[in-house]
Amino acid sequence: MGASTKQGYDIALKSREIVRSLIGDKIHHLSPEEKTIVERIVHSTADIEYAEITRISTDFVQESVISLKNGEDILTDINMVRAGINKYEGEVNCFISDPETIKLAKKNEITRAAAAMQLAAENGFKGIVAIGNAPTALYKVMELVKTGEMDVKSVVGVPVGFVGAADSKDALSATDIPHLITKGPKGGTPVAVATVNSLIRLSKDDLDY
């Protein structure tokens, strides 16, 4: 799980064993790949509730892994999520601090997080979107997919917070977009990062896609 020294590796291994013992019975219905993702989320948050609130659409792993194998882009809503994704050979982008995003947000009276999604779409984005913070970014992605303005292969939709986050994730789960969400207000950058890093790992394994 990102460990690069023997001590780090031993810690990661022991943690994975503990996680399995804590949540194994709650995720027995998942595929091996889905289990790997949920285990990594729980490892990253030390919050076993994620075993119950994480929902993965049936096509999510396959569509995401194909996108990564094809070297498509990963787009994040905030820099914290980008900073945590560190083993992908393709591009990992975040436009929240881009001057164009700031202009677009002011012009359209939308949040910077939403404007950053729009900017990516205008620049021909194709790939996986990972949203760990802003419900407004998630709504914007759904809108851009609906109008055919954005080529999204899957969405890691785990915005966090008491205002709008739960509703935005429910809305995503009602679409045809391959997705992973967390039900309710919980979610956040570690969940987004754990999911994407898990997908990157899966894309390097010899899976039969």
Next chain:
Amino acid sequence: MGASTKQGYDIALKSREIVRSLIGDKIHHLSPEEKTIVERIVHSTADIEYAEITRISTDFVQESVISLKNGEDILTDINMVRAGINKYEGEVNCFISDPETIKLAKKNEITRAAAAMQLAAENGFKGIVAIGNAPTALYKVMELVKTGEMDVKSVVGVPVGFVGAADSKDALSATDIPHLITKGPKGGTPVAVATVNSLIRLSKDDLDY
């Protein structure tokens, strides 16, 4: 809370009101500054358990704010934490990917997170340490403070995980180092970031330190 557009600001304000209604009775014993910090942690994680597991030493806010007012450095264990700290005029450093850190980790058979703390100390670090991930980094900081090799004004000690995290935080709370910790396995980068950003905000207010 970092919002820079009207819509973002409205969401942040409403969230803060909800957080207050959810945890107000659990944090009545805290100072106004400490309340601000815990509210921001709960806002960032949507996890009200943090109102109960966050422990703040009496000198933590004052020592941290003085350090920030003096423009001292902030040192983080991983890049995700650094990426979330975006409104400080001083330096925010993370050495986990520094070639010197990697060498040091291999030579001393320690984790990269721990080696990154040692490297900072060797380079004359003075200021606030924020650890959102690695217990090994926290232990290293305590060791370097004890031997007088590191000038630490306060520690945001919120490593996460089922292996070592809780023990490392209990160890920190038994020292004289001004600190904020989260009891148990929970913690993580959003908690570290929320705490530091809250301190930065407090350092810009007219507090009588």
